[in-house]
Amino acid sequence: MSVVDRLRAAGCVFAEDEARLLGAEARTPAELDTLVQRRVDGDPLEVILGWAEFHGLRITVEPGVFVPRQRSELLVRHALTLAGPGAVVLDLCCGTGALGAALATELPGIRLYAADIEPAAVRCARINVAEAGGEVFEGDLYAPLPAALRGTVDLLVVNAPYVPTDAIAMMPPEARDHEPRVALDGGHDGVEVHRRVAAEAPQWLAPGGHLLVETGESQAANTAEALAHNGLKPEVITDDDLYATIVVGARH
Numbered sequence: 001m002s003v004v005d006r007l008r009a010a011g012c013v014f015a016e017d018e019a020r021l022l023g024a025e026a027r028t029p030a031e032l033d034t035l036v037q038r039r040v041d042g043d044p045l046e047v048i049l050g051w052a053e054f055h056g057l058r059i060t061v062e063p064g065v066f067v068p069r070q071r072s073e074l075l076v077r078h079a080l081t082l083a084g085p086g087a088v089v090l091d092l093c094c095g096t097g098a099l100g101a102a103l104a105t106e107l108p109g110i111r112l113y114a115a116d117i118e119p120a121a122v123r124c125a126r127i128n129v130a131e132a133g134g135e136v137f138e139g140d141l142y143a144p145l146p147a148a149l150r151g152t153v154d155l156l157v158v159n160a161p162y163v164p165t166d167a168i169a170m171m172p173p174e175a176r177d178h179e180p181r182v183a184l185d186g187g188h189d190g191v192e193v194h195r196r197v198a199a200e201a202p203q204w205l206a207p208g209g210h211l212l213v214e215t216g217e218s219q220a221a222n223t224a225e226a227l228a229h230n231g232l233k234p235e236v237i238t239d240d241d242l243y244a245t246i247v248v249g250a251r252h
Contacts, residue, residue, distance in 0.1 A: 120180075160197055210250050
């Protein structure tokens with residue numbers, strides 16, 4: 001059975017593309033067989049490769065971290081309309097640091113900061129934002145950040161967990177079984193972390209700064225309410241092609 005046929009039989013929708021990527025990664029036929037078997041057994045493609053493609057970049061990915069999704073391109077695209085070169089950017093709940101790394105490629109000279117609670121994610125983020133000179137901190141939300149950053153952030157970008165706790169069991173196995181629960185579980189309604197982010201956001205944003213939060217279509221109204229409750233004027237933005245939703249709030 002060919003590699004494509006093996007992958008297709010395992011349910012890989014993009015079997016041809018995956019076969020090409022795995023073939024490029026393998027140095028010998030035996031290594032290719034091992035990589036394909038890992039994929040057939042359910043390991044995420046990005047973890048097998050050690051990287052994920054996002055915004056034209058190869059983002060380093062370790063086992064046990066949240067893999068960047070293409071839908072997050074909506075957040076990046078909109079963030080680029082709100083700030084220019086030299087902006088202060090904070091990528092909170094940064095995971096691999098994909099959002100910050102993407103913004104750094106488009107906004108020269110930004111001061112980039114990122115934070116995540118997961119040690120593996122922090123290791124990846126430090127690799128992915130190194131070229132931009134980004135600083136990555138390990139800890140819960142704003143807690144590990146330097147106090148001097150308060151009131152200076154032009155762009156606060158957040159891809160915090162927004163899956164309701166009871167819905168995690170219905171997620172694809174690649175996410176449910178291979179990504180950390182803390183990167184998926186948004187609490188009873190999916191918005192518990194967004195409320196915590198929004199509660200402190202005005203203290204960290206510069207005047208005229210913006211908070212951008214990726215959310216789910218079903219969670220968008222509650223995410224917007226969380227921003228409004230903390231003095232930010234929310235706007236819900238969707239992209240049907242990416243199946244993506246973000247909420248944007250400005251500090252006046």
